[in-house]
Amino acid sequence: MSNVLNNFLTENLDALKNQGLYNEIDPVEGPNGAKINVRGSELINLSSNNYLGLATNPALKQIAKDAVDKYGVGAGAVRTINGTLDLHVRLEQKLAEFKGTEAAISYQSGFNCNMAAISAVMDKNDAILSDQLNHASIIDGCRLSKAKIIPFNHSDMEDLRAKAKQATESGQYNKVMVITDGVFSMDGDIAKLPEIVEIAKEFDLITYVDDAHGSGVTGKGKGTVKHFGLEKEIDFQIGTLSKAIGVVGGYVAGKKNLIDWLKVRSRPFLFSTALPPGDVAAITAAVQMIIDSTELHDKLWENGDYLKAGLSKLGFDIGASETPITPCIIGDEKLTQTFSKRLFEEGVYAKSIVFPTVPKGTGRVRNMPTADHTKEMLDEAIAIYEKVGKELGVIN
Numbered sequence: 391m392s393n394v395l396n397n398f399l400t401e402n403l404d405a406l407k408n409q410g411l412y413n414e415i416d417p418v419e420g421p422n423g424a425k426i427n428v429r430g431s432e433l434i435n436l437s438s439n440n441y442l443g444l445a446t447n448p449a450l451k452q453i454a455k456d457a458v459d460k461y462g463v464g465a466g467a468v469r470t471i472n473g474t475l476d477l478h479v480r481l482e483q484k485l486a487e488f489k490g491t492e493a494a495i496s497y498q499s500g501f502n503c504n505m506a507a508i509s510a511v512m513d514k515n516d517a518i519l520s521d522q523l524n525h526a527s528i529i530d531g532c533r534l535s536k537a538k539i540i541p542f543n544h545s546d547m548e549d550l551r552a553k554a555k556q557a558t559e560s561g562q563y564n565k566v567m568v569i570t571d572g573v574f575s576m577d578g579d580i581a582k583l584p585e586i587v588e589i590a591k592e593f594d595l596i597t598y599v600d601d602a603h604g605s606g607v608t609g610k611g612k613g614t615v616k617h618f619g620l621e622k623e624i625d626f627q628i629g630t631l632s633k634a635i636g637v638v639g640g641y642v643a644g645k646k647n648l649i650d651w652l653k654v655r656s657r658p659f660l661f662s663t664a665l666p667p668g669d670v671a672a673i674t675a676a677v678q679m680i681i682d683s684t685e686l687h688d689k690l691w692e693n694g695d696y697l698k699a700g701l702s703k704l705g706f707d708i709g710a711s712e713t714p715i716t717p718c719i720i721g722d723e724k725l726t727q728t729f730s731k732r733l734f735e736e737g738v739y740a741k742s743i744v745f746p747t748v749p750k751g752t753g754r755v756r757n758m759p760t761a762d763h764t765k766e767m768l769d770e771a772i773a774i775y776e777k778v779g780k781e782l783g784v785i786n
């Protein structure tokens with residue numbers, strides 16, 4: 391190894407470890423369901439994005455296996471050479487139906503979907519108004535485009551309007567885009583899409599909503615854009631196939647001419663191998679399940695509301711979430727980490743999230759209930775929260 395690299399790695403890894411910021415990863419020994427096995431213990435799992443339990447759904451597992459038998463384990467090429475299987479075409483039709491748009495395009499992940507889509511449309515002569523709490527993949531996608539990034543205060547519509555006015559009236563930019571998460575993953579709050587659309591209309595902004603945490607969860611499962619009835623108003627509806635949908639991948643849903651353009655200009659579509667057939671078949675069936683029935687969605691919300699009520703009654707600060715995402719705000723970073731560690735020892739897996747992921751002094755343990763949790767599991771988790779909360783003086 392080069393000395394320069396070795397010194398760089400040693401210095402920086404040691405610094406992280408000394409500050410207690412080096413993240414040790416616990417492998418899950420088995421499926422990522424409502425209960426998981428980690429380091430030999432069985433724990434109630436409140437950390438996955440497997441909102442509807444579809445990652446471990448038996449029918450979807452069988453559909454994936456059947457597709458592997460028929461098509462093999464890999465797509466064999468990038469989409470534009472001959473990696474487009476009939477399965478991909480069916481998936482994209484299903485995604486368009488799901489999102490109420492003319493067309494859709496799938497990608498290998500939600501992260502690379504943002505890399506793909508933003509830079510296919512925006513360039514150095516453009517500007518992007520970006521909510522300050524947007525996901526890392528949105529930030530990286532914006533950077534890759536080389537457009538001017540203009541952050542606005544989180545969900546602050548006055549700030550957005552002022553910056554939209556300034557950007558469009560300056561005459562400096564060819565195109566201006568506004569970009570936001572649909573549901574913000576750390577607090578569980580929902581973007582103010584009706585106001586964003588109004589501002590976008592006033593200044594002719596391109597609208598881009600990444601609904602990774604909304605699809606399957608809000609809008610009776612159909613997402614945050616649907617929740618507000620704005621399918622005709624949002625230019626880019628982005629989603630992931632890796633959270634509520636339970637598999638892996640990402641997509642853009644929108645007008646046919648937008649999707650046609652992304653198929654010829656978005657680089658991960660052109661230069662990275664297509665999603666594998668087993669995944670594509672399972673995803674298509676998962677989307678169909680969400681279209682056909684709200685049963686899992688309803689169970690998810692029932693569980694979310696139950697967990698929130700239980701923690702709130704004990705005196706925990708659960709923030710202002712509008713979705714099943716349930717932060718338990720502890721404050722101090724060290725205390726938050728100790729809290730999460732004690733939960734683990736007592737039988738609950740819930741990750742601590744601290745600065746720089748969230749602002750200093752707002753350290754939290756984030757709970758992600760799913761449709762697969764039973765009342766008994768949630769009662770047990772709440773009892774463990776009570777025990778640890780009292781022990782650490784977070785509640786009385």
Ligand SMILES: *Cc1c(COP(=O)(O)O)cnc(C)c1O
Pocket residue numbers: 499500501502525527528571575600601602603630631632633638639640
């Ligand atoms: C999780 C997330 C992504 C990344 O999705 P993956 O499919 O896991 O790559 C993108 N955007 C937002 C807003 C997310 O929350």
